[in-house]
Amino acid sequence: MFEALRKSTSALFDPDRRFRQARIFHATRVALALLVSIALTTGINIPHGEWATITVLVVIGGLQHHGNIRRRAAERGAGTLIGAFIGLFLILQEAYFGIPMLTYLLLALVCGYCAYHAVGKGGYIALLAAITVVITAGHGDQHVADAIWRTVDVLIGTVIALVFSFALPAYASYSWRFRLAGLLRACAAVHAKIERGFEGEKERQQDMMKLGGLLVQLRSLIPSVAKETGVPATELEEVQHSVRVCISALEMLAAIDPEMSDPCGDERGIRDLLLEMASALEAGDETLVRQGVSLPAPHPDDPSIGHSSFAFLTLQLSAEISRLRDHLSQLAERFRFPYSVR
Secondary structure (H helix, E strand, O other), rough: OOHHHHHHHHHHOOHHHHHHHHHHHHHHHHHHHHHHHHHHHHOOOOOHHHHHHHHHHHOOOOOOOOOOHHHHHHHHHHHHHHHHHHHHHHHHHHHHHHOOOHHHHHHHHHHHHHHHOOOOOOOOHHHHHHHHHHHHOOOOOOHHHHHHHHHHHHHHHHHHHHHHHOOOOOHHHHHHHHHHHHHHHHHHHHHHHHHHHHOOHHHHHHHHHHHHHHHHOOOOOOOOHHHHHOHHHHHHHHHHHHHHHHHHHHHHHHOOOOOOOOOOOHHHHHHHHHHHHHHHHHHHHHOOOOOOOOOOOOOOOOOOOOOOOOHHHHHHHHHHHHHHHHHHHHHHHHHHOOOOOO
8 A cells, every 4th residue: 555655646746747747746736626616516516606617717717827826826826716706796786776787887998998908918917807796797687695605615616726826737847848858859860860861842841841840839938937946047048049159050951962071060960969968958957968078169260160050060069058058058067957947
């Protein structure tokens, strides 16, 4: 039993498994939150308990990475609370004045105001406030008691969602590490194809588009990673820039034929270093990267290059990969990232 518990605990906290099974972890967290919501509202027989469950989905359903989870969860929770109280106010004024047209006008004004702010800063709060107003007040014809219970349900659902939003979150820093490792492996694969030749123009275009897509995914994680690790976003942008330069060099290399009579640099060393960095990122161990190995930097006047564009681009690629390796090592020394996460 203890061995099974140990294995389960290791699986929960293993970064590799957390990254590869991120959707399963997120789905499990949401499912457990819904079960708690159902059990709580049903157990104490709260009317309209389904609205608590709906609120759980609205607040936590789209939250995954831990980097922005507090801010977004707080914004969604605030929007839900604001909307609930506005909806309750609309019901109370309808019960007091008894003028449906006034209620419709107020409802339209509130939702229009929220829509105005939904496309700018604070959009999450505004949008969810408008949705919750309609959930709570309907078209203004809800009974006051029903409106109060719906407000209570929304509050319960918000609290449950905020509690579960911090349970086993998917760290953006893990995703960044493993995605960068995957991108480096893809670069090594493309470089090997450049050496032996692509099967056709379509294959070359597909491989380069894949690298570009992976780079875009990596870029989208930078704000969350910076919040999680304390690493300045500018440092992560440096890594992003370096990888982009490597991809550009690979794209230019893929577009020309190598001149076999001219030296093309340590091509095997390029792929080895790319794969070693990928393995180090996946394992969280910077010692897997060879120390003291510097690939040569290019110089246009180097007589060994001659007139070969292929040789010059190969040396430029090797130099950029060395800079990337050095920068990742510096990040590890200064912030214990990306090879380990605090």
